Amino acid sequence: MFAQLTDWYPVLLSVRVAVIATVVVTCLGLPVSRLLARGEFFGKDVLEAVITLPLVLPPSVVGYGLLILIGKNGLLGKMLAELGVTLIFTWWAAVIASTVVAFPLMYQSAKAAFKSVDINFEKAARTLGASELRIFFTITLPLAWPGILAGLVLTFARALGEFGATLMVAGNIPGQTQTIPLAIYFAVGAGKNEMARTLVAVITVFSFIVIYWVNRWAKKHQN
Amino acid sequence: MKKIFVFLTLMLFVVGAVAGCGGAKEKVELTVSAAASLQDVTGELKEIYEKQHSGVTITYNLASSGALQQQIEQGAPADLFISAGKSQMDALAGKGLIVDSSRKDLLGNELVLVAGKDSALTGFEGLTDASVKRISTGDPDTVPAGQYAKETLTSLKLWDQLQPKMVPAKDVRQVLTYVETGDVEAGLVYRTDAAISKDVKIVAAAPAGSNKPIVYPMAVIKSTKNQKEAEAFAAFLQSDDAVKVFEKYGFKVLK
DSSP, X not given: OOOOOOOOHHHHHHHHHHHHXXXXXXXXXXXXHHHHHHOOOTTHHHHHHHHHXXXXXXXXXXXXXXXXXXXXXXXXXXXXXXXXOOOTTSHHXXXXXXXXXXXXXXXXXXXXXXXXXXXXXXXXXXXXXXXXHHHIIIIIHHHHHHHHHHHHHHHHHHHHHOOHHHXXXXXXXXXXXXXXHHHHHHHHHTTOHHHHHHHHHHHHHHHHHHHHHHHHHHHHHHO | OHHHHHHHHHHHHHHHHHHHHHTOSSOXXXXXXEEGGGHHHHHHHHHHHHHHOTTEEEEEEEEOHHHHHXXXXXXXXXXXXXXXXXXXXXXXXXXXXXXXXXXEEEEEEOEEEEEETTOOOOSXXXXXXXXOOOEEEEOTTTOHHHHHHHHHHXXXXXXXXXXXXXXXXXXXXXXXXXXXXXXXXXXXXXXXXXXXXXXXXXXXXXXXXXXXXXEEEEEEBTTOSOHHHHHHHHHHHTSHHHHHHHHHTTOEEOO
Protein backbone atom coordinates (compact mmCIF):
# COMPACT_ATOMS: atom_id res chain seq x y z
CA MET A 1 0.00 0.00 0.00
CA PHE A 2 2.70 2.49 1.00
CA ALA A 3 6.36 2.79 0.11
CA GLN A 4 9.20 3.35 2.52
CA LEU A 5 10.01 7.03 2.28
CA THR A 6 13.76 7.13 1.78
CA ASP A 7 13.95 10.58 0.30
CA TRP A 8 12.53 13.20 2.64
CA TYR A 9 13.80 16.05 0.51
CA PRO A 10 10.44 16.93 -1.14
CA VAL A 11 8.77 17.02 2.29
CA LEU A 12 11.42 19.24 3.86
CA LEU A 13 11.56 21.48 0.80
CA SER A 14 7.78 21.93 0.74
CA VAL A 15 7.73 22.93 4.39
CA ARG A 16 10.67 25.27 3.93
CA VAL A 17 9.10 26.93 0.88
CA ALA A 18 5.71 27.24 2.58
CA VAL A 19 7.19 28.71 5.79
CA ILE A 20 9.31 31.30 3.98
CA ALA A 21 6.45 32.21 1.62
CA THR A 22 4.11 32.64 4.61
CA VAL A 23 6.60 34.94 6.35
CA VAL A 24 7.10 37.03 3.22
CA VAL A 25 3.37 37.21 2.53
CA THR A 26 2.71 38.27 6.13
CA CYS A 27 5.38 40.97 6.19
CA LEU A 28 4.20 42.41 2.87
CA GLY A 29 0.52 41.64 3.25
CA LEU A 30 -0.20 43.20 6.65
CA PRO A 31 0.98 46.75 5.83
CA VAL A 32 -0.66 46.65 2.40
CA SER A 33 -3.98 45.38 3.76
CA ARG A 34 -3.90 47.89 6.63
CA LEU A 35 -3.36 50.77 4.19
CA LEU A 36 -6.03 49.62 1.77
CA ALA A 37 -8.53 48.73 4.51
CA ARG A 38 -9.02 52.34 5.56
CA GLY A 39 -7.50 54.65 3.00
CA GLU A 40 -9.32 55.92 -0.09
CA PHE A 41 -7.24 57.15 -2.96
CA PHE A 42 -7.23 57.39 -6.71
CA GLY A 43 -6.75 54.02 -8.41
CA LYS A 44 -7.43 51.97 -5.29
CA ASP A 45 -9.95 49.70 -7.05
CA VAL A 46 -7.48 48.96 -9.82
CA LEU A 47 -4.71 48.21 -7.32
CA GLU A 48 -6.99 45.85 -5.40
CA ALA A 49 -7.95 44.04 -8.59
CA VAL A 50 -4.27 43.60 -9.50
CA ILE A 51 -3.46 42.25 -6.02
CA THR A 52 -6.31 39.74 -6.18
CA LEU A 53 -5.61 38.64 -9.75
CA PRO A 54 -3.26 35.70 -8.93
CA LEU A 55 -6.11 34.15 -6.91
CA VAL A 56 -8.41 34.06 -9.91
CA LEU A 57 -5.92 33.32 -12.68
CA PRO A 58 -4.93 29.71 -13.32
CA PRO A 59 -1.57 28.96 -11.67
CA SER A 60 -0.14 28.07 -15.07
CA VAL A 61 -0.85 31.64 -16.22
CA VAL A 62 0.85 33.01 -13.12
CA GLY A 63 3.73 30.60 -13.74
CA TYR A 64 4.16 31.67 -17.33
CA GLY A 65 3.98 35.31 -16.28
CA LEU A 66 6.67 34.72 -13.70
CA LEU A 67 8.76 32.82 -16.25
CA ILE A 68 8.62 35.88 -18.50
CA LEU A 69 9.39 38.16 -15.56
CA ILE A 70 12.14 36.33 -13.66
CA GLY A 71 13.36 34.04 -16.45
CA LYS A 72 16.84 34.53 -17.82
CA ASN A 73 15.65 36.90 -20.52
CA GLY A 74 12.85 38.30 -18.39
CA LEU A 75 12.53 41.95 -17.38
CA LEU A 76 13.59 41.33 -13.81
CA GLY A 77 15.68 38.25 -14.59
CA LYS A 78 18.04 40.23 -16.81
CA MET A 79 18.67 42.82 -14.12
CA LEU A 80 19.25 40.16 -11.49
CA ALA A 81 21.57 38.25 -13.82
CA GLU A 82 23.86 41.26 -13.92
CA LEU A 83 24.08 41.09 -10.15
CA GLY A 84 24.92 37.41 -10.50
CA VAL A 85 21.57 36.21 -9.16
CA THR A 86 19.67 33.45 -10.94
CA LEU A 87 16.20 32.64 -9.63
CA ILE A 88 14.85 30.38 -12.31
CA PHE A 89 15.13 26.63 -11.56
CA THR A 90 16.10 27.28 -7.95
CA TRP A 91 13.92 26.68 -4.91
CA TRP A 92 13.75 30.45 -4.43
CA ALA A 93 11.64 30.50 -7.58
CA ALA A 94 9.27 28.13 -5.78
CA VAL A 95 9.11 30.59 -2.88
CA ILE A 96 8.28 33.42 -5.29
CA ALA A 97 5.60 31.36 -7.03
CA SER A 98 4.00 30.42 -3.71
CA THR A 99 4.22 34.00 -2.44
CA VAL A 100 2.50 35.49 -5.48
CA VAL A 101 -0.24 32.87 -5.53
CA ALA A 102 -0.91 32.98 -1.77
CA PHE A 103 -0.69 36.75 -1.32
CA PRO A 104 -4.34 37.51 -2.23
CA LEU A 105 -5.56 35.08 0.45
CA MET A 106 -3.69 36.95 3.18
CA TYR A 107 -4.71 40.26 1.69
CA GLN A 108 -8.43 39.45 1.66
CA SER A 109 -8.46 37.97 5.17
CA ALA A 110 -6.35 40.72 6.74
CA LYS A 111 -8.21 43.53 5.01
CA ALA A 112 -11.56 42.25 6.32
CA ALA A 113 -10.03 41.84 9.78
CA PHE A 114 -8.62 45.38 9.86
CA LYS A 115 -11.93 46.79 8.64
CA SER A 116 -13.76 45.04 11.49
CA VAL A 117 -11.68 46.83 14.12
CA ASP A 118 -13.70 49.64 15.76
CA ILE A 119 -12.08 52.82 14.54
CA ASN A 120 -12.95 54.63 17.79
CA PHE A 121 -10.32 52.65 19.70
CA GLU A 122 -7.67 53.88 17.30
CA LYS A 123 -8.99 57.42 17.50
CA ALA A 124 -8.96 57.33 21.29
CA ALA A 125 -5.37 56.13 21.33
CA ARG A 126 -4.42 58.86 18.91
CA THR A 127 -5.93 61.60 21.11
CA LEU A 128 -3.95 60.17 24.00
CA GLY A 129 -0.80 60.73 21.99
CA ALA A 130 0.12 57.19 20.90
CA SER A 131 2.24 56.90 17.76
CA GLU A 132 0.75 55.25 14.65
CA LEU A 133 3.14 52.32 15.01
CA ARG A 134 2.16 51.82 18.64
CA ILE A 135 -1.54 51.99 17.75
CA PHE A 136 -1.02 49.35 15.08
CA PHE A 137 0.82 46.90 17.31
CA THR A 138 -1.11 47.37 20.56
CA ILE A 139 -4.65 47.96 19.29
CA THR A 140 -5.29 47.21 15.63
CA LEU A 141 -3.23 44.05 15.32
CA PRO A 142 -4.49 42.31 18.49
CA LEU A 143 -8.11 43.12 17.62
CA ALA A 144 -7.72 41.95 14.03
CA TRP A 145 -5.78 38.85 15.07
CA PRO A 146 -8.42 36.11 14.46
CA GLY A 147 -8.88 37.22 10.85
CA ILE A 148 -5.15 37.49 10.31
CA LEU A 149 -4.67 34.01 11.72
CA ALA A 150 -7.18 32.69 9.20
CA GLY A 151 -5.12 34.44 6.52
CA LEU A 152 -1.95 32.82 7.83
CA VAL A 153 -3.45 29.34 7.66
CA LEU A 154 -4.82 29.88 4.16
CA THR A 155 -1.48 31.29 2.98
CA PHE A 156 0.50 28.40 4.41
CA ALA A 157 -1.90 25.82 2.97
CA ARG A 158 -1.88 27.42 -0.47
CA ALA A 159 1.92 27.71 -0.46
CA LEU A 160 2.32 24.10 0.64
CA GLY A 161 0.12 22.89 -2.20
CA GLU A 162 1.40 25.16 -4.98
CA PHE A 163 1.90 23.17 -8.17
CA GLY A 164 1.29 24.93 -11.49
CA ALA A 165 3.33 28.08 -11.11
CA THR A 166 6.07 26.24 -9.21
CA LEU A 167 6.49 23.65 -11.95
CA MET A 168 6.92 26.41 -14.51
CA VAL A 169 9.53 28.55 -12.77
CA ALA A 170 11.26 26.22 -10.33
CA GLY A 171 11.18 23.19 -12.61
CA ASN A 172 11.00 19.63 -11.40
CA ILE A 173 14.56 18.92 -10.38
CA PRO A 174 14.75 16.03 -7.88
CA GLY A 175 16.82 16.98 -4.85
CA GLN A 176 16.71 20.67 -5.77
CA THR A 177 13.28 22.03 -6.59
CA GLN A 178 10.98 19.03 -6.40
CA THR A 179 8.31 19.79 -3.79
CA ILE A 180 5.70 17.31 -2.57
CA PRO A 181 3.02 18.27 -5.13
CA LEU A 182 5.55 17.91 -7.96
CA ALA A 183 6.88 14.64 -6.58
CA ILE A 184 3.32 13.28 -6.39
CA TYR A 185 2.50 14.35 -9.95
CA PHE A 186 5.61 12.70 -11.38
CA ALA A 187 5.32 9.60 -9.20
CA VAL A 188 1.79 9.03 -10.52
CA GLY A 189 2.91 9.61 -14.10
CA ALA A 190 5.71 7.09 -13.69
CA GLY A 191 3.36 4.50 -12.21
CA LYS A 192 5.04 4.71 -8.80
CA ASN A 193 1.67 4.59 -7.10
CA GLU A 194 2.98 3.48 -3.72
CA MET A 195 5.37 6.39 -3.58
CA ALA A 196 2.57 8.75 -4.61
CA ARG A 197 0.26 7.38 -1.90
CA THR A 198 2.97 7.74 0.72
CA LEU A 199 3.56 11.38 -0.17
CA VAL A 200 -0.19 12.02 -0.27
CA ALA A 201 -0.47 10.53 3.22
CA VAL A 202 2.44 12.61 4.52
CA ILE A 203 1.11 15.91 3.20
CA THR A 204 -2.45 15.12 4.35
CA VAL A 205 -1.42 14.22 7.87
CA PHE A 206 0.91 17.21 8.09
CA SER A 207 -1.72 19.67 6.84
CA PHE A 208 -4.30 18.18 9.19
CA ILE A 209 -2.05 18.59 12.21
CA VAL A 210 -1.18 22.18 11.33
CA ILE A 211 -4.79 23.25 10.80
CA TYR A 212 -5.99 21.34 13.87
CA TRP A 213 -3.48 23.04 16.17
CA VAL A 214 -4.00 26.48 14.72
CA ASN A 215 -7.76 26.15 15.20
CA ARG A 216 -7.39 24.92 18.77
CA TRP A 217 -4.89 27.61 19.58
CA ALA A 218 -7.18 30.29 18.12
CA LYS A 219 -10.15 29.01 20.15
CA LYS A 220 -8.15 29.12 23.34
CA HIS A 221 -6.94 32.64 22.77
CA GLN A 222 -10.23 34.06 21.66
CA ASN A 223 -11.62 34.10 25.20
CA MET B 1 -22.35 53.25 -18.20
CA LYS B 2 -22.20 50.94 -15.21
CA LYS B 3 -25.50 49.32 -16.19
CA ILE B 4 -24.27 48.67 -19.69
CA PHE B 5 -21.15 47.03 -18.32
CA VAL B 6 -23.14 44.74 -16.01
CA PHE B 7 -25.51 43.91 -18.84
CA LEU B 8 -22.68 43.01 -21.19
CA THR B 9 -21.04 40.82 -18.58
CA LEU B 10 -24.29 38.99 -17.98
CA MET B 11 -24.81 38.56 -21.72
CA LEU B 12 -21.41 36.96 -21.94
CA PHE B 13 -22.43 34.31 -19.42
CA VAL B 14 -25.79 33.72 -21.12
CA VAL B 15 -24.20 33.35 -24.55
CA GLY B 16 -21.64 30.98 -23.10
CA ALA B 17 -24.30 28.84 -21.44
CA VAL B 18 -26.47 28.68 -24.55
CA ALA B 19 -23.51 27.80 -26.73
CA GLY B 20 -22.68 25.03 -24.31
CA CYS B 21 -26.15 23.50 -24.61
CA GLY B 22 -26.45 23.96 -28.35
CA GLY B 23 -24.71 20.74 -29.31
CA ALA B 24 -26.78 18.50 -27.06
CA LYS B 25 -28.77 16.78 -29.79
CA GLU B 26 -27.72 13.12 -30.15
CA LYS B 27 -24.10 13.78 -30.96
CA VAL B 28 -21.46 11.19 -30.28
CA GLU B 29 -18.61 12.71 -28.32
CA LEU B 30 -15.33 10.87 -28.82
CA THR B 31 -12.65 11.45 -26.22
CA VAL B 32 -9.19 10.97 -27.66
CA SER B 33 -6.32 10.86 -25.17
CA ALA B 34 -3.29 11.95 -27.16
CA ALA B 35 0.35 12.63 -26.40
CA ALA B 36 1.21 16.31 -25.88
CA SER B 37 3.44 16.36 -28.94
CA LEU B 38 0.34 15.85 -31.12
CA GLN B 39 -1.26 19.08 -29.94
CA ASP B 40 -1.10 21.08 -33.17
CA VAL B 41 -1.72 18.36 -35.71
CA THR B 42 -4.73 16.99 -33.82
CA GLY B 43 -6.51 20.34 -33.94
CA GLU B 44 -6.46 20.35 -37.72
CA LEU B 45 -7.52 16.71 -37.95
CA LYS B 46 -10.48 17.37 -35.69
CA GLU B 47 -11.72 20.11 -38.00
CA ILE B 48 -11.53 17.92 -41.09
CA TYR B 49 -13.19 14.96 -39.41
CA GLU B 50 -16.03 16.90 -37.85
CA LYS B 51 -16.78 18.51 -41.21
CA GLN B 52 -17.04 15.05 -42.78
CA HIS B 53 -19.02 13.50 -39.90
CA SER B 54 -21.53 15.97 -38.50
CA GLY B 55 -22.72 13.50 -35.84
CA VAL B 56 -19.36 13.24 -34.11
CA THR B 57 -17.54 15.66 -31.84
CA ILE B 58 -13.89 14.97 -31.11
CA THR B 59 -12.58 15.99 -27.71
CA TYR B 60 -8.88 15.74 -27.05
CA ASN B 61 -7.21 15.12 -23.74
CA LEU B 62 -3.61 16.16 -24.31
CA ALA B 63 -0.94 15.36 -21.73
CA SER B 64 2.23 13.33 -21.39
CA SER B 65 1.66 9.72 -22.39
CA GLY B 66 2.54 8.54 -18.88
CA ALA B 67 -0.13 10.75 -17.32
CA LEU B 68 -2.69 9.61 -19.90
CA GLN B 69 -1.86 5.96 -19.26
CA GLN B 70 -2.45 6.50 -15.53
CA GLN B 71 -5.75 8.24 -16.16
CA ILE B 72 -6.97 5.39 -18.33
CA GLU B 73 -5.85 2.83 -15.74
CA GLN B 74 -7.82 4.73 -13.10
CA GLY B 75 -10.91 4.58 -15.30
CA ALA B 76 -10.92 8.02 -16.91
CA PRO B 77 -13.28 8.07 -19.88
CA ALA B 78 -11.36 7.74 -23.11
CA ASP B 79 -12.29 6.13 -26.41
CA LEU B 80 -8.99 6.21 -28.25
CA PHE B 81 -5.42 6.49 -26.97
CA ILE B 82 -2.50 7.74 -29.04
CA SER B 83 0.72 7.35 -27.09
CA ALA B 84 4.11 8.81 -27.90
CA GLY B 85 5.78 5.67 -26.59
CA LYS B 86 5.33 1.93 -26.79
CA SER B 87 5.81 1.24 -23.10
CA GLN B 88 2.68 3.14 -22.06
CA MET B 89 0.59 1.23 -24.58
CA ASP B 90 2.22 -2.05 -23.54
CA ALA B 91 1.29 -1.32 -19.93
CA LEU B 92 -2.37 -0.83 -20.87
CA ALA B 93 -2.31 -3.92 -23.09
CA GLY B 94 -0.86 -5.93 -20.21
CA LYS B 95 -3.79 -4.93 -18.04
CA GLY B 96 -6.30 -5.78 -20.76
CA LEU B 97 -7.51 -2.22 -21.08
CA ILE B 98 -7.22 -1.84 -24.86
CA VAL B 99 -8.87 -3.60 -27.78
CA ASP B 100 -5.80 -5.54 -28.94
CA SER B 101 -6.98 -5.92 -32.53
CA SER B 102 -7.27 -2.14 -32.85
CA ARG B 103 -3.64 -1.45 -31.94
CA LYS B 104 -1.61 0.11 -34.74
CA ASP B 105 1.70 1.93 -34.96
CA LEU B 106 0.41 5.18 -36.42
CA LEU B 107 3.34 7.58 -36.62
CA GLY B 108 7.07 7.90 -36.46
CA ASN B 109 9.08 10.83 -35.21
CA GLU B 110 12.67 11.82 -34.58
CA LEU B 111 14.46 13.26 -31.59
CA VAL B 112 16.45 16.46 -32.13
CA LEU B 113 18.64 18.73 -30.07
CA VAL B 114 17.30 22.29 -30.08
CA ALA B 115 18.73 25.57 -28.85
CA GLY B 116 17.79 29.24 -28.96
CA LYS B 117 17.88 30.94 -32.39
CA ASP B 118 21.19 32.65 -31.68
CA SER B 119 22.89 29.78 -29.93
CA ALA B 120 26.45 28.88 -30.88
CA LEU B 121 25.85 25.21 -30.08
CA THR B 122 26.84 22.91 -32.95
CA GLY B 123 26.21 19.42 -31.68
CA PHE B 124 25.67 17.06 -28.76
CA GLU B 125 29.33 17.26 -27.71
CA GLY B 126 28.85 20.99 -27.00
CA LEU B 127 26.45 20.17 -24.16
CA THR B 128 29.32 19.56 -21.76
CA ASP B 129 30.60 23.08 -22.40
CA ALA B 130 30.39 25.50 -19.46
CA SER B 131 28.32 27.95 -21.51
CA VAL B 132 25.49 25.40 -21.46
CA LYS B 133 24.20 25.77 -17.92
CA ARG B 134 20.83 24.07 -18.16
CA ILE B 135 19.46 21.35 -20.42
CA SER B 136 15.85 20.23 -20.44
CA THR B 137 14.35 16.92 -21.48
CA GLY B 138 11.06 15.31 -20.67
CA ASP B 139 11.04 13.54 -17.30
CA PRO B 140 12.52 10.14 -18.28
CA ASP B 141 10.14 8.23 -16.01
CA THR B 142 6.91 9.76 -17.31
CA VAL B 143 7.54 11.35 -20.69
CA PRO B 144 8.47 9.17 -23.69
CA ALA B 145 10.52 12.00 -25.22
CA GLY B 146 12.48 11.96 -21.98
CA GLN B 147 13.03 8.21 -22.22
CA TYR B 148 14.35 8.59 -25.77
CA ALA B 149 16.53 11.53 -24.69
CA LYS B 150 17.99 9.45 -21.89
CA GLU B 151 18.74 6.61 -24.31
CA THR B 152 20.45 8.95 -26.77
CA LEU B 153 22.50 10.78 -24.16
CA THR B 154 23.43 7.48 -22.52
CA SER B 155 24.60 6.03 -25.82
CA LEU B 156 26.67 9.19 -26.39
CA LYS B 157 28.14 8.70 -22.89
CA LEU B 158 26.83 12.10 -21.81
CA TRP B 159 23.90 11.23 -19.53
CA ASP B 160 25.73 10.87 -16.21
CA GLN B 161 27.99 13.79 -16.91
CA LEU B 162 25.09 16.10 -17.75
CA GLN B 163 22.93 15.21 -14.74
CA PRO B 164 23.71 18.42 -12.78
CA LYS B 165 22.42 20.50 -15.70
CA MET B 166 19.19 18.62 -16.22
CA VAL B 167 15.71 20.08 -15.81
CA PRO B 168 13.14 17.30 -16.27
CA ALA B 169 9.92 18.73 -17.73
CA LYS B 170 6.37 17.45 -17.40
CA ASP B 171 5.96 17.07 -21.14
CA VAL B 172 7.84 17.76 -24.31
CA ARG B 173 6.06 21.07 -24.91
CA GLN B 174 7.39 22.43 -21.64
CA VAL B 175 10.93 21.65 -22.84
CA LEU B 176 10.18 23.72 -25.92
CA THR B 177 8.92 26.64 -23.79
CA TYR B 178 12.06 26.60 -21.67
CA VAL B 179 14.26 26.73 -24.77
CA GLU B 180 12.10 29.46 -26.33
CA THR B 181 12.33 31.70 -23.26
CA GLY B 182 16.07 31.06 -23.06
CA ASP B 183 15.88 29.63 -19.56
CA VAL B 184 17.68 26.51 -20.69
CA GLU B 185 20.45 26.60 -23.29
CA ALA B 186 19.41 23.36 -24.97
CA GLY B 187 16.67 20.79 -24.98
CA LEU B 188 15.74 17.50 -26.59
CA VAL B 189 12.38 17.47 -28.34
CA TYR B 190 10.73 15.81 -31.32
CA ARG B 191 11.48 17.18 -34.75
CA THR B 192 7.78 18.05 -35.08
CA ASP B 193 7.93 20.25 -31.96
CA ALA B 194 11.02 22.04 -33.18
CA ALA B 195 9.29 22.69 -36.50
CA ILE B 196 6.40 24.66 -34.97
CA SER B 197 8.58 27.08 -33.01
CA LYS B 198 10.11 30.17 -34.59
CA ASP B 199 12.34 30.84 -31.57
CA VAL B 200 14.39 27.65 -31.60
CA LYS B 201 16.69 26.02 -34.09
CA ILE B 202 17.57 22.40 -34.61
CA VAL B 203 21.22 21.88 -33.71
CA ALA B 204 21.48 18.19 -34.45
CA ALA B 205 19.38 15.09 -34.86
CA ALA B 206 19.88 12.19 -32.48
CA PRO B 207 22.33 9.79 -34.17
CA ALA B 208 20.58 6.90 -35.90
CA GLY B 209 20.24 3.97 -33.55
CA SER B 210 21.03 5.99 -30.43
CA ASN B 211 17.46 5.60 -29.20
CA LYS B 212 14.71 3.05 -29.72
CA PRO B 213 12.60 3.80 -32.79
CA ILE B 214 10.08 6.53 -31.94
CA VAL B 215 6.65 5.25 -32.79
CA TYR B 216 3.21 6.46 -31.77
CA PRO B 217 0.95 3.47 -31.21
CA MET B 218 -2.79 4.01 -31.09
CA ALA B 219 -5.54 1.73 -29.79
CA VAL B 220 -9.22 1.79 -28.92
CA ILE B 221 -9.87 1.64 -25.17
CA LYS B 222 -11.84 -1.41 -24.12
CA SER B 223 -14.25 0.44 -21.84
CA THR B 224 -15.42 2.71 -24.68
CA LYS B 225 -19.14 3.02 -25.30
CA ASN B 226 -18.46 4.22 -28.84
CA GLN B 227 -16.26 1.47 -30.26
CA LYS B 228 -17.62 1.80 -33.79
CA GLU B 229 -17.08 5.55 -33.90
CA ALA B 230 -13.65 5.24 -32.27
CA GLU B 231 -12.59 2.68 -34.87
CA ALA B 232 -13.92 4.88 -37.65
CA PHE B 233 -11.85 7.79 -36.38
CA ALA B 234 -8.80 5.53 -36.06
CA ALA B 235 -9.31 4.49 -39.69
CA PHE B 236 -9.58 8.15 -40.69
CA LEU B 237 -6.22 8.85 -39.01
CA GLN B 238 -4.67 6.36 -41.43
CA SER B 239 -6.47 7.73 -44.49
CA ASP B 240 -4.83 9.84 -47.20
CA ASP B 241 -6.52 13.00 -45.89
CA ALA B 242 -4.96 12.54 -42.46
CA VAL B 243 -1.58 11.44 -43.82
CA LYS B 244 -1.30 14.73 -45.70
CA VAL B 245 -1.87 16.66 -42.48
CA PHE B 246 0.54 14.54 -40.44
CA GLU B 247 3.25 14.97 -43.06
CA LYS B 248 2.68 18.71 -43.14
CA TYR B 249 3.64 18.79 -39.46
CA GLY B 250 6.73 16.65 -40.04
CA PHE B 251 5.52 13.26 -38.84
CA LYS B 252 6.43 10.07 -40.59
CA VAL B 253 3.30 8.05 -41.25
CA LEU B 254 3.85 4.34 -40.72
CA LYS B 255 2.01 2.03 -43.04
